[in-house]
Amino acid sequence: MPVAVYRGPGHLEVEERPVPRPGPGQVLVEVDHCGVCGSDLHLIIEGWGKPGTVAGHEFAGTVRSLGPGTAPWAPGDLVVGGPSPRCGKCRRCRQGKPSQCEQRSGSVADHSDGAFAGFVLCDARALRAVPPGLTLRVAALAEPLAVALHGITRARLEPGEKVMVFGAGPIGALALAVLVATGHHAVTVVEPSTTRRELARRLGATEVLAPDALERFERWEPERLSATAVDVVIECSGKKAATEAALHQLGRGGRLVLVGAGMEEPTFDINRVLLNELEICGSFVYDADGFERALALLASGVLPSDMLLEAQDVTLDALGTAARDLAEGRIAGKVLVVPCRSSEEVVS
Ligand SMILES: [Zn+2]
Ligand SMILES: [Zn+2]
Known part of the structure; x- marks a missing residue:
């Protein structure tokens, strides 16, 4: 089978490897589509990966063979990669927070x-x-959608609250699409890339801003209550400057939800946080029922998957280039890799 192997920062190599055999509890899935995640970009471009390994977790495909102890799956079943199993026993698992x-x-x-x-x-x-x-193609959005849904859960949005989404890459775009589909009418998107701002507009953002259009004010301004202050920021870019600017957009009691993983650490004014009782909270992976909700949402057709997915799927050979284009904001939607297809098949 063809495999895109990580060799070092920015360097992928497509090679042939034997198809693995499933052991006890394991299922072999033929990959139909696999989305390129922000975490894959950190792995492939920024060097989080271990040389010799293969990234990609946002897949949809068909069950081909099974090891013992894999009920209820059967060959031919259509599946997506879901959450890693958790212990189910610790305090947090028992609270429904896997x-x-x-x-x-x-x-x-x-x-x-x-x-x-x-x-x-x-x-x-x-x-x-x-x-x-x-379709398997749209089902490949289940994982990033489950991530976006978890960010929205962590935000504890009340009806009528004002929201900003920082970063309109795939996760930000999905979060925006869910907020629009569920009737949140005051969603501002902040995004440096014009391509992504355009996508955010088409997805129904109330307002779309470049970061330099954000209101600027003094660093220490704890009593600030501006007409443009929001209740919640869902930060999906993982960029230091965005995270710092995001905190400054919050009015009293505002919540900053960190969904985007970052390489550079932001700096916060503790007095702004303290005097305005701001909350900063992390959002990692999914709600307990995140995949079930994501798949149901995708199947319901309320999300514009044609806008959220890039029209052109990419082959394994083109993955490295696509990863760079995504990291630099030249591509707006979710890129899907079709590992079993050659470039001729994809172009036609
Ligand atoms: Zn992902
Ligand atoms: Zn646990």
Whole structure:
């Protein structure tokens, strides 16, 4: 099978590897589509990856073979990669917060080989069935959508509250699409890329701003209550400057939800946080029922998947270029890799 192997920062190599055989509890899935995630960009471009490994976790495909102990799956089942199994026993798991499982490993780089490959070996417990009527191509949005839904859950939005989404890459765009579809009418998007600002406009953002259009004010301004202050910022870019600017957009009691993983650490004014009782909270992976809700939302057709997905799928050979274009904001939508297809098939 063809596999895109990470060799070092910015360097992928497509090579042939034997199709793995499923062991106990494992399912072999033929990858139909695999989305390129922001975390894949950190792995591939910024060097979070371990040389020799294969990234890619946003996949949809078909079950081809199974090891023992993999009920209820059967060959031919259509599936997406779901959440890693959690311990189910710790305090946080028992509270219904699997994203905070005290037994899970801490790093996104810590995983077995992923789905930028013809086939991927999966833990049977980590798969979810694709609902009838949903194509595998659109089902590949389930994982990033579950991430966006978790960010919205963490924001604890009340009806009528004003929201800003920082970063209109795939996660920000999905969060915006969900907010629009669920009737939040005051969503401002802040995004440096014109391509992504255009997408945010088409997705129904109330207002779309470049970062330099944000209101500027003194660093220490704890009593600020501006007409443009918002209740919630969902920060999806992971950029230091965006995170710092995001905190400054909050009115009293505002919440900053960090969804985008970052490489550079932001600096905060503690007095602004303290005197305005701001909350800064992390959002890691998914709600307990995140994939079920994501798949149901995708199957319902209320989200404009044609806008959220890039029209042109890419082959494994083109993944490196696509990753760079995504990291630099030249591509707005979610890029899907089709590992089993050649460039001629994709172009036609
Ligand atoms: Zn992802
Ligand atoms: Zn646990």
